[in-house]
Amino acid sequence: MIRKYQNELIVLLAFLFLAGAVLFELFQQHKLESAQENAFGTTIKLEDTSTLKKLWIGNKTISSRLKGVESFVGNSKVKTFKIERNHADIVLSGLSGSELNTVVGKYIASTPVQIKSLNIKRDGELYGLELKCIW
Amino acid sequence: MNFLTTNEKLLLVYRDMPYISEPRKYDLLLTPQFYIYKKESLPIKYGFQAKKLAPSILEELLGEGEYSYAVLPDGDDWSFYAYDMNKIESFLKNKRLDSHYINKIYFAQQSKDFFADPISVDDKNALLTIDDTVVMLPKTMVESQKFYPLDEDARPEKGIIPPQSRSSMISQKQSIAIAVLMSVLAIGYIVEGVGIKHSLSKIESEIEATKSKYPSLRDKPSMIINNIYNSAYKIDKRQRAIREKIKSISHLLGKGSKIDNLEISSNGYKGTISVEKNKLGDIQKLAKKNKIDAKLSGNLFSVKGSI
Numbered sequence: 064m065i066r067k068y069q070n071e072l073i074v075l076l077a078f079l080f081l082a083g084a085v086l087f088e089l090f091q092q093h094k095l096e097s098a099q100e101n102a103f104g105t106t107i108k109l110e111d112t113s114t115l116k117k118l119w120i121g122n123k124t125i126s127s128r129l130k131g132v133e134s135f136v137g138n139s140k141v142k143t144f145k146i147e148r149n150h151a152d153i154v155l156s157g158l159s160g161s162e163l164n165t166v167v168g169k170y171i172a173s174t175p176v177q178i179k180s181l182n183i184k185r186d187g188e189l190y191g192l193e194l195k196c197i198w
Numbered sequence: 199m200n201f202l203t204t205n206e207k208l209l210l211v212y213r214d215m216p217y218i219s220e221p222r223k224y225d226l227l228l229t230p231q232f233y234i235y236k237k238e239s240l241p242i243k244y245g246f247q248a249k250k251l252a253p254s255i256l257e258e259l260l261g262e263g264e265y266s267y268a269v270l271p272d273g274d275d276w277s278f279y280a281y282d283m284n285k286i287e288s289f290l291k292n293k294r295l296d297s298h299y300i301n302k303i304y305f306a307q308q309s310k311d312f313f314a315d316p317i318s319v320d321d322k323n324a325l326l327t328i329d330d331t332v333v334m335l336p337k338t339m340v341e342s343q344k345f346y347p348l349d350e351d352a353r354p355e356k357g358i359i360p361p362q363s364r365s366s367m368i369s370q371k372q373s374i375a376i377a378v379l380m381s382v383l384a385i386g387y388i389v390e391g392v393g394i395k396h397s398l399s400k401i402e403s404e405i406e407a408t409k410s411k412y413p414s415l416r417d418k419p420s421m422i423i424n425n426i427y428n429s430a431y432k433i434d435k436r437q438r439a440i441r442e443k444i445k446s447i448s449h450l451l452g453k454g455s456k457i458d459n460l461e462i463s464s465n466g467y468k469g470t471i472s473v474e475k476n477k478l479g480d481i482q483k484l485a486k487k488n489k490i491d492a493k494l495s496g497n498l499f500s501v502k503g504s505i
Contacts, residue, residue: 069298070373077377077384084384084391091394098401105420106408112423113412115430119437160456168448172441177433181444181462183469190457 118175121149125176125198129153132170136162150197151176156189163190171196206301208353211286212319212334218295225302225357226286227309227348229325229334234259234280235307237272237330245269248276256280266361270308279305283361302357306332312352318345436464439505443467446488447501455481458498466504473497 126146133144136155140162143154158166163183171181176196184191209224213231218224234256242248252267255278263282270277287297306313306325313332316324324337324345337345359371368376409416415423440462447467451457454477460469473481475497485492485499493500 070368070370073370073373073377074368074380077380081380081384081387084387088387088391088394091391091398095394095398095401098398102401102405102408105405108423108427109408109412109415112415112427112430115434116414116426119430119433164448167444172444175437177437177464178440178462179464181440181460183457183460185456185458 119177119198122175122198125149125151125174128174129170129176132166135170136166151194153194154192156186156191158190158192159188160190163192166192204301205353208304208348208350209295210319210348210352211290212323213289214320214323215293218290218293221295221299223299223301224295225304225353226290226300227304227306227352228281228286229306229319230332231334232281232286232289233305233307234265235305235331236278237275238278239275242276245271245276248278252278252280268303268305268358270356277305277307279307281305297360300360303360304354304357306352308354308356309352316340316342316345317348317352319348436505440464443503443505446490447471449488450481450484450490450492450499450501453477455499460501462505464505466502468500468502471499471501473499 129146129151132153132155133141136158140155140157141153142156143152145152155166167181167183171178171194176198179195179197180193181195182193206223206225208227209218210227210229211232212229236256236259238255240248240251242251248269249267252269253265256265256267260280264284265280266283268279268281270279281303286303287300290300291297310327310330310332313325313327316326316337318324318337319334322336322338323334324340325332325334326340327333337343359369415426418426444462447457447460447469450471454474456472458470458472461467471481471492478494478497481499482492482494485501490501491503493502
């Protein structure tokens with residue numbers, strides 16, 4: 064029987080070989096596409112995660128930056144200045160308008176702390192400020 | 199053409215041959231009972247040219263049938279053969295040999311030198327070359343009473359691939375051509391696939407290199423990295439919004455406007471701004487421009503919103 068259809072069998076085997084090769088190539092192509100997608104996604108995600116994490120979570124430069132507030136306004140205007148491992152509780156009073164601008168603009172808004180609450184209250188021409196933040 | 203086939207056992211084909219007991223491939227050595235032969239001297243150089251002339255040269259000698267032709271060089275002359283493959287196949291089928299067992303065909307005439315001495319075919323008949331032509335004749339008519347057996351020396355140099363067998367839809371030559379073509383294509387696909395595989399491992403090592411740049415994240419499962427990313431992204435978005443709001447509110451402050459109180463948290467903001475009467479219009483415009491929801495009450499602007 065095999066001998067009778069050996070020509071057809073040769074063609075069939077060659078066809079199976081070709082089909083196998085095509086499937087192999089398609090499978091590799093599919094794997095390549097998902098690997099490229101995955102590589103791109105992984106790279107972007109790692110970069111973004113690392114950048115955002117460094118910026119907002121556990122940033123070790125925050126303490127020293129916040130301490131700049133204390134030295135800027137002077138001890139007399141500092142009611143509370145608690146900086147612990149990753150959070151701060153700061154209460155200032157008697158700030159002039161320009162001091163308030165500097166404290167908020169330079170020390171708070173441009174420092175990557177997570178502002179939990181920021182309260183400002185005017186008393187005559189002077190201002191009081193309360194800041195709770197973490198990092 | 200012999201590269202497509204190998205030599206198989208030689209089978210002498212004659213009318214009174216016994217039944218074939220061993221079903222296997224054979225090379226047929228046809229006795230003159232199964233072919234028509236004519237030798238011609240023609241000024242022709244190539245076999246394919248001679249083959250075109252075969253039907254007209256043998257026409258007078260042929261009876262009814264569906265003939266195939268073979269032309270072989272014989273010294274300076276050409277040997278023309280006609281044979282009816284259907285008849286040969288059906289004859290062999292009666293002798294219990296299916297057509298797909300036919301490998302090659304030889305004509306006894308091709309081995310005329312071998313048949314110079316009488317070769318025994320069976321009890322009654324012998325093959326002998328007389329006047330340069332191989333004939334089959336009764337042993338009683340052979341002068342010499344010494345008969346030799348048929349052996350491998352009778353195999354001519356060149357065999358003929360039988361015309362397309364009726365049991366097969368495609369010939370061996372066609373099947374091999376198709377198989378070669380498909381195999382070449384398949385090899386092409388495999389080579390391409392292997393190339394892609396190399397690219398894949400390159401990408402994988404690139405991913406590893408990228409991961410090694412972030413040692414704190416490298417060994418973390420992607421789910422945890424996603425969680426870290428999502429939470430950091432959320433923080434980033436909210437804190438940027440808070441800062442944006444502080445910036446917007448600060449645009450409202452200046453000469454003629456002062457903040458009375460302001461509370462900003464991650465949920466929203468609320469506060470009041472005192473404004474001199476002549477600046478009310480300007481502040482209102484600025485609030486609108488900075489998308490701050492401000493409500494005027496006397497000379498006080500109440501600002502309130504979510505972040």
